[in-house]
């Protein structure tokens with residue numbers, strides 16, 4: 619796979635993410651779409667001496683159709699981001715419509731593409747996307763993902779910081795659940811290598827993974843939310859999909875998926891009583907080949923799981939209802 623489209627490419631995530639994609643030898647064609655500036659961003663990136671050919675499109679002149687036709691991977695950071703005092707759910711009203719519109723385009727112009735959704739609230743925007751694809755009769759649960767990689771990146775980073783370790787990438791910590799506050803469930807009991815944490819340390823880093831986004835929103839004081847770290851995480855996720863599509867095996871990254879549609883996911887969905895959940899996913903040429911179980915949780919994590927599932931259920935039906943009620 620070589621043709622990648624970024625929708626929302628002029629934004630604070632879209633631009634650094636597009637830069638990373640342009641820098642990658644895995645990408646030969648990069649299409650950028652946004653309601654503003656996408657043509658200029660493309661011109662700028664085209665001065666970089668890598669082989670990916672970049673083109674930019676606006677909504678005029680069938681820009682979305684031109685962006686999506688032939689695209690193999692569509693990454694979506696389009697919409698609005700949080701300001702101080704806002705939760706991800708506060709973004710719903712605007713971003714729900716953005717995602718529904720863009721996914722109608724995907725259904726029409728590149729129905730077999732992989733779709734990676736960054737736009738918040740991910741817990742609800744993914745169910746919206748799924749409902750739109752279902753309505754169009756082109757839903758493939760193995761190819762549509764909510765991007766939760768940033769939570770995984772944060773878990774490695776924060777556990778290394780609290781233990782005074784130099785290399786955060788040494789720690790692989792599964793993060794399951796959703797992508798907002800209490801729905802994010804880092805499983806430090808399953809860290810590899812295993813880690814010894816005091817109750818205070820565990821409380822502190824669990825909270826930091828769950829609410830790390832707020833830390834950035836506050837620190838940027840109105841200028842945006844997580845952007846460069848999200849571009850890094852989004853690129854890591856895109857790489858996983860592209861590498862697997864080219865035949866590389868053994869690639870596992872957590873993602874927020876429609877569990878019953880992925881091999882192994884149905885059992886997890888039944889056990890948890892919920893259809894959408896982020897779990898470690900194994901990728902193959904045709905997308906998600908396996909959803910891994912969440913494994914044995916500590917008593918501490920079991921408690922957090924109950925809250926996460928409860929909150930997620932509301933987020934999921936809000937997304938589904940947005941499309942179902944509109945029909």
Ligand code: NAI
Pocket residue numbers: 625626627628629630631632651652653654695696697698699700709713716719720735736737738739740765766767768769797842843844845848
């Ligand atoms: P931003 O406001 O800088 O960029 C959003 C871009 O989307 C803008 O360029 C805007 O013109 C464009 N846009 C708006 N409506 C559009 C439409 N209908 N079609 C095409 N483009 C459209 O926001 P930023 O910081 O880049 O964040 C983007 C999204 O990513 C937000 O919803 C944010 O909450 C989410 N996010 C998700 C994370 C995750 O882990 N999944 C982490 C951080 C942010």
